[in-house]
Amino acid sequence: MTKVRIIGGGLTGILAAFEAHRLGAREIVVEDALDRLGGWSLPRVSHGVELRDGEFAFGAAQDPIRRALEWHGVAFDDVDLHVGAVSPSPSGPQASWSAGPVLTAPAKTPGADQAETLNDLLRAYPRSAADPLSHYCQWRLGVWLDQIHASAAPALGLDQVRLVSAGEAAAPNVSVPARGATPRDGLNGLFSAASRALARLGVQIRLHSLVSPREAALSRAADDIVVWAADPLPLFDLTAQPRPRLIGERVASYVYRARIEAPLPLTIRNYTAEGRISALRVYESRGETLVSIECVDEVGDAELRAEALRLLGPFARRPMMLEACLLTNMRTRFACPSVEAVTRLARLEAELDHQHEGRFLVAGWESADATARISALADRLGAAMGASTAVGAVA
Known part of the structure; x- marks a missing residue:
């Protein structure tokens, strides 16, 4: 056998x-x-709560990975996955409920499906969108984008770009969440x-x-x-083939206890290339509300707290309070080949x-x-x- x-x-x-x-x-x-x-x-795990420094949600009922795990006894809870973005604009950072960056520009130019590099993909956009997206990618990766394969786009949120006319991308409206599940x-x-x-x-x-x-x-x-x-x-x-050179993204992760009134679980991504925070995820574990923060480099506690409150402010019903820091972690992530x-x-x-x-x-x-x-x-x-x-x- x-x-x-x-x-x-x-x-x-x-x-x-x-x-x-x-x-x-x-x-x-x-x-x-x-x-x-x-x-x-x-x-x-600290005092019974999970300190997550990455993605943790699964798809809706028909997600094949979730179905396989459920078939073998893993229990999931269906949840609404709330996702927001802070995007660059001529008038300053704009917050919106969106899975990817929202940019003011004409309609996307066709042909990006044939892109080999990340730069090829960005060139398919009007310059008013391509320039801020390129700046964002450089902020995240710090390398020439001709070196990065186009398959890196989802890891950077570039598979969810939304182009809007002037004046359309204003303050966040009501969240329209995607259905998903958490273990x-x-x-x-x-x-x-x-x-x-x-x-x-x-x-x-x-x-x-x-x-x-x-x-x-x-x-x-x-x-x-x-x-x-x-x-x-x-x-x-x-x-006997030479190993390829990998391009690593330096990530500093922090997890805080928090008090926040906002729809959970909540993910906020920063596409402005300003500050240090690239993403925040708010979730619950054993009755505790936790905020997982990803940064492009190490940052001091006071600066981190101020930036986190600024990014989360438009998506919360009341100002958030960050309490004790439970985790600090430095790592290199190879998600962009x-x-x-x-x-x-x-x-x-x-x-x-x-x-x-x-x-x-x-x-x-x-x-x-x-x-x-x-x-x-x-x-x-x-x-x-x-x-x-x-x-x-x-x-």
Whole structure:
């Protein structure tokens, strides 16, 4: 019987194990270097509350990732996801309920779908929109935008740009939220429930397991399938290809207790390229209201509090009060791939497919859209296992 070995116990690795079992595999192993499943999505916990420094919401009822997790016992609560933006304008920053930047400019020029670089995508806009968007991207990334692949657009909010006529983008109106869901027991509860579900299915979970790409490749029997759901960079050593240069975004994260009257969960993104804060997320955990703040660089407490109050002010019913700071975290996030990285990863996958006859699968490339990534992995897993039909995402 085919053995499926999954390296990496984050959400991608967990979903790969569920899908392998659904396709008929009964000898499945998930290995991770940490002491529990969840990977880098696991939030820290302080006094019972989760200190989240990233995205934490899932889609509505038909979201394939949510459906797969619910099928295996993870409980979700349906919520309204409120999203606001602070955008640049000739008269100063403008706040609006919007998932992306709102700019005063003529209609968008067609042709952006063929963009290879972020600069190609921005050139498809009128200059009155392209210039502030370019300034914003430089503020976030600090590199030439011709180096960044166009697939970085969603990570920067550029897949949600809205162009309006002069005078239309005024103060925020009533929020029209998107439907989504949050894990009922938090992200830690989600991964605990997923671990129990894998155990019920007979999946072996090996923690504190450091696996090198060479060991994974050499130990693979003829009919075995390896799913590499961890960082793909070490895989380049298997094919003697040079590793691509990654472009990292320096992120300083802070989590505060807060008192705020506003629709929750609430996300505010700053597209003005002014100040230090790029995004704020207000959420509840165990009855506490918390504000997670992402900055383009470190910032002092007094300056951070003042800027957070200024950005959140138009979206709150009353002035917010920030209380104790519970988390300070510096990290480098690789969510915006370079053109070089995308090109070389495609070559790497092709070479691994050739060497291992389609039985060494690469997943977990951080910049990819999660749903698209899982769907593509499910299709490739089905092909490797000889499934008679292609599988769309997970069931």
